[in-house]
Amino acid sequence: MEQSGDTDTGKQSNGHKEAKKEDLKTTECKLKELSSAYLSIIESIGEDCSRQGLLKTPERAAKAIIHFTKGYDENLTDIVKDAIFDEDTDEMVLVKDIEMFSLCEHHMVPFMGKVSVGYLPSKKVIGLSKIARIVELYSRRLQVQERLTNQIADALQNILNPRGVGVVVEATHMCMVMRGVEKFNSKTVSSSMRGEFRNNPKTREEFLHLIKKF
């Protein structure tokens, strides 16, 4: 089974069209079983599942977690499609402050923040929105911030073969804010530098300077 730890792209179904009917059945089954798990959780915390506000909560919570982990069912190739273009440019391209929402794999509690991505093209550029979609692909999973950062960087490195890639993620972890140490102002910052972003300090410095808040 595909693990979030892989740098691979996500679960693959066996050919989209023929598996669609099977997928629908599987999805319904999955939803039912997830709802059942959430119903059990609600009962275990001592709530009254039959009261009006909670009647449909198991199903809503099940749909919510499916949405928060939809990255497992997506695929890098499908996301990027053919949005890679030949372009005679070699200056740094940045997409910064991309909102990111993920689930911490240790506590299954949200962590969220911003992702800034930069790369030095080597005759190929990528559609800008695809960078945000790549962030979505890897963040909509159970994650660890360090791994998420690396996966985004590796994905861009693999599909574009650029001269370098830099990714910086700044996030607030609800598992640190709502429980445990309860430090609500703390932010976690992780980064991943590839190629010239790693080897050339001036490139890295330019990237870090450009992503700072103005």
Add this chain to the structure above:
Amino acid sequence: MNSLESVDTVKFSSMRPDNSKIPKKEEENEFKTELENEETKSISSSQIAKSYSDILALIGENPARQGLEKTPIRAANALLHFTKGYTQNINDVVQDAIFNEDVDDMVIVKDIDMYSLCEHHMVPFFGKVSIGYLPNKKVIGLSKLARIVEMFSRRLQIQERLTVEIANAIMEALEPRGVGVVVHATHMCMVMRGVEKLSSKTVTSAMLGEFRNDSKTRQEFLSLIK
């Protein structure tokens, strides 16, 4: 004399404002020993962990990989922490921190951080709570106001009910001339899914007594909490 029957203890209604019953656990736990509470928590924790283990497999993960091995129990303990309000009791939270004081000017504790779980999607919502009251010869320990917020927010909630529950609890404990509560919150169920509106905030308020009847009092409160 039973300490629960001291003059400053208030009997609270067992019905919520929406007429749903307060979960059984809250009433049962009032007289449980600490050991019995710990045992109950341990059983709940394993039951919840089992459900989380099922959820991990259903979303397509591998529950046996290193990062996820202890996730079910961590997630279970996290959820129990987020819903610890059910096992708390207003008398225990307030204790004897109500004092006779000859003051009648507004008292405000503002921007109390609040973290709760939306009862519709079981996803966090969080923000700030501001509370004001007009004392009637009695004041409450200031930190108790924050503890009252904690008690009602650490549950499956909707923001409207949370706001009213805080206001009612203060009204019953202190019998002041009025209470005002304002809650500003961001709902992850609106931000991470559904309409995905990042900047939206939900604001609710509950005004009781003079805060409701006297517009000048209300105005003063609202301008002081800005």
